[in-house]
Amino acid sequence: IRMKKGYLSEYFDGVAAKCLSAVEVNLFRSNQHEFNGVRSLRRIFGHATGRQHFPAVFLYLDDVREPVSEEGFMTWYDAREAHPVRSEYRLYFPDTDVSRHAEEGDVLIIGKRPDGSLMVVISQGGSTAANQILWLFGLGNLSDGGFSVRDEFRDEENRTRHAVKTILETLGIVTREEDESFLDDMLASFGESFPCTRVFSEYARKTLPDLNPREDPDYVLLAWLEQEEVLFRTLEKYLITDRLKEGFGDDVDSFISFSLSVQNRRKSRAGHALENHLEEIFISRQICYQRGATTENRARPDFLFPSGGEYHDPFFDSNLLTMLGAKSTCKDRWRQVLSEAERIPDKHLLTLETAISTAQTDEMRGHRLQLVVPEPLAETYTTAQRDWLLDLRSFCEIVSGKQKKSGGRLLL
Template identity: 50%
Template sequence: MKQGYLSQYFEGVALKHLSAVEADVNCSNQHEFNGVGALRDILGEPPDGKVRFSAKFLYLTDQDDEPIVEDGFLTWYDSRQKARLERNVMRWEYRLYFPTNLVSQCAAEGDLLVIAKRSDDTLIAIVAEKDTTIERQLMWLFGFSDLTHPGFSVKSELETEQDRIGFAAQVVLEQIGVEIEEEAPNFLDQMLDRFNGSFPKTIEFSAYARSSIQDLSSHDDPDTALIAWMEREEILFRTLEKHLLGEKLRNLTQSGIEDTEPFVKLVQSALQRRKSRAGSALENHLEQIFTDHGVTYTRTGVTERNLKPDFIFPLISNYHDMSFPQARLTMLASKSTCKDRWRQILNEASRIPDKHLLTLEPSISENQTTEMKDERVQLVLPRGLHATYTVAQQSWLMDVASFLELARLRQNP
């Protein structure tokens, strides 16, 4: 196992598209995956009898922010083992069974199935809806460009350069419930002293994260700077969060409280803080980049119907000045991840028909980017994420530097 690679979290992974028979939950209460012989590379040769692996099942689609999750098991065995032992019939027939559950009830023919083995001998079984962004992201994460044959495609080596965990991989791993373990303990005492042992405002924390990286400025390379700042803030936040939450949990435990409600509220508060902080951090770092490059803007200025786009260029006062040329106005929405939420920006600034959307989400599906084009939404991503998209998509994508050039040109024609 190597730190910073997929092998830190998985011993092996297998992918396939579900057939009609595999997705049909009406056949029986026990269901069998086909073409499973290749799974020996990650599940091993079944010993005498059946092996039952504890498993976490997830169903993911672009329409829902949270996956459907259910704990269960997968049963792995060789149905010909007894015949070999008793009658010397030299045949092998491997089978992988799973029970009906919430995830299998959602599955449909053509959906992507991922079986991943964790280091603790448990499995993650993920079903991703066909032709969605999350399907493409999972294939990209595990290094599969195509799945042409009906059986499983397997990888038991997850320490190549392709398997290095960068920012894009972290985004996908978090969507399947894998907690990134990287921390920055050397900064903990400094953060506790600076922020008085509590969580600071997001704008303060973003500024601190930027200051912790020496010799990095957005002047030369705004695309690289944005990713580096986001990565550093994420690591620093996890480090501080782990310490502060640990203290609160210990205090609750030591107080002898039997009611579970305070524990539930603490966890819910932590999850809500994580979600809101990521979006705010992205906007904070973008503000710094705009300032560094002399681009004027208004953050969350009010437009029609009291809507508040993330950024209006040059200024919100220009937007409301009907004598100001429409062609010189620009709107930028920023979303750390998109899913189907990108459509929310379509009516945020009626004077600006062509919208720009900056995201950090890797490998959005061609179906989604085609819809964005049709709705006159231009996707903007840091240059380092462009490689997660298809060649055809890359020719259309805009990077941060190009967006800055456009905003400056419209600001000072």
């Protein structure tokens, strides 16, 4: 599940990043929409001949709101082009809804795509979104005030593919990975339709028969999830291609309805897949659990250990109870877990979210919520955060230890 060399370079030829100063934020909000003295950007834009216009997609990201997106252009030119020896490079950008969101300390990323277009991302300083993008491009300290530039990506084979793919998708870049070698078998197994998520998750696991969840649950979980995603996209492409070829004519409502159904199915499947594969790991390690048991106020934790029966037994030692929420992405949704099991003050939440901000993880700790992150994804976090994080293997060992004390049996 590591990256193949050159993977990131399929989507970007180069990137530049900087932290926005108060002066630069004022530039965004004034009529002087230019960065001056940006000679370092020649590594991305090349030598300016006349005014070079680049089509661009602008994005603003934070950890609360939906992304703000707008299309426009940027202009690269040499203000002293006629001078025989002196150059003064400038980068012009338009006024957009994205630029109007900019604040001092926000992170600006300018990425040049292989087709010559640009992706311009402003992310809130110190946010998870900013951390993820800086990790994605291998850009560290931005405190010197200038642009940090990368025009090659040689070390990406050491990065976890799941992390890279999910961050690219937050930027609206869908990584198309399919495996048609399984298509005939899927059609023979499921016909011309999607099976229920539990059945599809089981099928995905069977296509990777050599993986042992008892040996390395962290690696196996990500491998199963990645395999299911590839198989799902393969089957999805086959099933919806004919509908797309038919087109929608001038029926906008039908197009929107179809698009929403595809998106909703993807989101629903991703969430259920995570729970399905976690469940198989718990079964393989003979851990007592109950999925979706009801607690107070009709709350339904994703996993309750050892079961809802013990949870509602007032004589059962609450110290031997554990709950685990499972969320592919966190954002502010992690707070939902806090009210799901009143008898268990110390909550656990497993997430696939990468590079969550220190402010967020500190707040989680303050609410006695322990984050569980598959070990390969921990590399996206700071050293101090990694000392606190639990990986899946460690979580399983904690629950198994409690199970031995309680003498529980496996509940399916």
